[in-house]
Amino acid sequence: MQRFRLISDPDESIAGQDAVAMLEALGGPTALFFSGVDARRTRAVVTLLHGNEPSGVFALREWLLSGKRPAVNLLFIVASVHAALTPPQFSHRMLPRARDLNRCFKGPFDDEQGLLAQDILSLLEVYSPEAVIDIHNTSGSGPAFGVCTHLDRQHDALISIFTRRLVLSHLNLGALMEISDDSCPTVTVEVGGRLDDEAHALAIEGLFRFATADRVLAPEGKTDWGLEVFGAPIRLELQSGVTVAYHESPKPGYDVTLRADIEHHNFGTVSPDTPLGWLAGTPESVFRAQDAAGSCAVARLVRDEGGQLFPASTLRLFMITTNAAIAESDCLFYAVIDEQQDGDQAA
Ligand SMILES: [Zn+2]
Known part of the structure; x- marks a missing residue:
């Protein structure tokens, strides 16, 4: 854990003038520990795995300013402080040439980002929280949603503190929420743009609800949280080497042009x-x-009609980016093949 500074029961003065001042005061990756009314249990919040996703940092600052005491101990892990503070502030997902921190939790742990991920895992092991929320933002505008790897009532309960949309991911990317197990349910919350x-x-x-509720896990017997589930996203x-542009017409010199308004389909069909x-x-x-089985799924997602790009079947899309750099380094969007709709059409 040598990469993390540990601060116990921080004074509100660390909140500073604004979020940037607060991160400067933290100085680097930091774990803030707030003693709870019930000190026998701990919950954890992880944020800023991506330096350009500031909502979790703003929430931490509000929490500090509130002077509230959490219901149980609260461990707040702030990761990519250096990336966030590199000008222009809150614009770097990670530093140049660094690996994406939220792809590092399954190793290898032999570079700076891998070691940072390993330290976060060690912190969670030592503090043994009853639940972990990892707060992210999407790069484009869009509604909030949760992501988890298991569909069970504990994960549902945690997601429902923030949102009613749940993406069930079996993608093995090395993201933090993939370490989730029964002893420590872990979910990702994408709170929006x-x-x-x-x-x-x-x-x-969401943070205030998570920190102050007596109970965040599901009570015995409660199974229905009214979530809209997006399963098996691809x-x-x-x-x-393929280039992409966003435009109203095919942009000369680019292999792929996506419609500039493609974001409007976020969470739509x-x-x-x-x-x-x-x-x-x-x-x-x-x-x-690639689908969960490792097979190529391109033909099931999209089709070409005389140089125009269409869905290959009815899809529900989300995490659509209109940022070419993110499209090239991460992905264009996530898609769920809508079996129901396709079945209806075939019938
Ligand atoms: Zn993120």
């Missing part, structure tokens, strides 16, 4: 006749997509 005031407000409200990625953009080449030559 990184520049959206509503996202910051939700992070604050990431549509670009093949390496797109039918096979919904135009998504344009491509030069076959879908398989420009895109990459």
Whole structure:
């Protein structure tokens, strides 16, 4: 844990003038420990795994300013402080040439980001929280949703503190929430766009609920949390070296152009006749997509019709980015094949 500074029961003065001043005061990766009314239990919040996702930091600052005491101990882990403070502030997901920290939790742990991930895992092991919430923002604007790897009442209960949308992910990316087990349910909450005031407000409200509730796990017998579940999402990625632009018409010189308004489909359903953009080449030559079984899923997601890009079947899309750098380094969007809709059409 040598990369983390530990601060116990911090004074509100560390909140500073604003979030940047607060991070400067923390100086680097920091774990803040707040003693709870019930000191026998601990809950953990992790945030800023990505330096350009500030909502969790804003929530921490509000918590500090409130002077409240949490119901149980609260361990608040703030990770990518250096990336966040690198100008322009809150714009770097990670520092140049560094690996994505939220892809490092399954090793290898032999570089700076891997060691940071390992320290976070050690902190969680030592403090043994009853639940972990990892607060993120999406790069584009959009509604909040939770992500977890198991569909059970504990994960449902934790997600419902923040939102009613749940993405069930079996993708093995090395994300923090993939370490979740029965002894420590861990969920990711994407509170909304990184520049959206509503996202910051939700992070604050959710944190206060999580920190002050007597109980955050599911009571015996309660199973229905009224969540809308998006199961088995597949990431549509670009093949390496493929270029992408966002525009109202095919942009010359780019392999793929996605419609500039594609974000509007976030968490919506797109039918096979919904135009998504344009491509030069076959879908398989420009895109990459792998289902949970490891098979290529490109042809099940998208199709080419005379250079125009359409869904291959009815899809529900989310985490759509319109940032070419993120599209190239991460993915274009997540898609869930809507079996129900397809079944209806076939029938
Ligand atoms: Zn993130």
